[in-house]
Amino acid sequence: MILIPMKSTIILSKNLLKDGANMNFKYILAITFLLISSTSSAGGPPGGMRCQLGVSPPGQQYSPAYDQPPTQYALNELNTIYGALCPPPNGCGTYFLTLNNTAPNALAMAVGPGQTKIAYNPNFMGQVFAQFGPGASFGILAHEFGHHIDFHTTPPWMNNAWSRELKADSWAGCALAKVGLGPNQIQNALYAIAAYPSPTHPGWPQRIQAVQTGFTSCGGQWSNNFN
Numbered sequence: 001m002i003l004i005p006m007k008s009t010i011i012l013s014k015n016l017l018k019d020g021a022n023m024n025f026k027y028i029l030a031i032t033f034l035l036i037s038s039t040s041s042a043g044g045p046p047g048g049m050r051c052q053l054g055v056s057p058p059g060q061q062y063s064p065a066y067d068q069p070p071t072q073y074a075l076n077e078l079n080t081i082y083g084a085l086c087p088p089p090n091g092c093g094t095y096f097l098t099l100n101n102t103a104p105n106a107l108a109m110a111v112g113p114g115q116t117k118i119a120y121n122p123n124f125m126g127q128v129f130a131q132f133g134p135g136a137s138f139g140i141l142a143h144e145f146g147h148h149i150d151f152h153t154t155p156p157w158m159n160n161a162w163s164r165e166l167k168a169d170s171w172a173g174c175a176l177a178k179v180g181l182g183p184n185q186i187q188n189a190l191y192a193i194a195a196y197p198s199p200t201h202p203g204w205p206q207r208i209q210a211v212q213t214g215f216t217s218c219g220g221q222w223s224n225n226f227n
């Protein structure tokens with residue numbers, strides 16, 4: 001298994017490592033992260049699954065053993081999302097991004113306390129980009145990351161009656177507003193997350209209301225042309 005610790009891991013490590021901690025402890029901590037991730041996701045379908053868009057390729061199940069480093073493009077998009085939704089100094093837990101050919105389209109799963117792994121199938125992401133253009137994969141990743149941040153914070157504008165999926169959609173809307181994407185890229189992101197729901201997603205008319213709430217609550221100017 002290869003996991004890519006990102007900014008939040010570094011932040012968390014800094015918080016945990018008091019002044020004077022030695023390198024051995026840092027090394028042990030790093031190993032602990034990997035062990036937690038490996039143990040919790042080993043052996044068939046992981047119990048910590050929070051969201052799964054689409055299904056794995058025929059005859060396959062998502063296997064963490066095939067996790068690979070993500071592309072720099074995807075990594076940059078998720079780092080941008082994290083920076084927008086979880087600014088320092090507090091951040092919002094630890095997350096990992098991984099590319100995996102056995103993954104369904106994209107998924108988010110809990111891999112430890114406060115830790116989420118987001119895995120994506122590179123064929124799917126390539127297809128999304130080809131189909132909808134710039135911003136589309138950002139929308140997918142923002143929705144998946146929404147499942148992570150949903151477990152860390154509840155902003156005043158969040159509707160607690162919403163399902164987990166609607167909350168993730170509203171976080172995606174918030175991210176789209178905060179990073180300042182242009183209207184075309186925002187529309188591409190909306191097309192992408194509308195086109196690839198999970199089996200438990202409600203219909204798009206309900207989802208876009210949640211997206212809009214997150215978007216406007218996070219300072220975005222909603223266009224009635226968005227659909």
Ligand SMILES: [Zn+2]
Nearest residue numbers: 051165168198
């Ligand atoms: Zn979801």
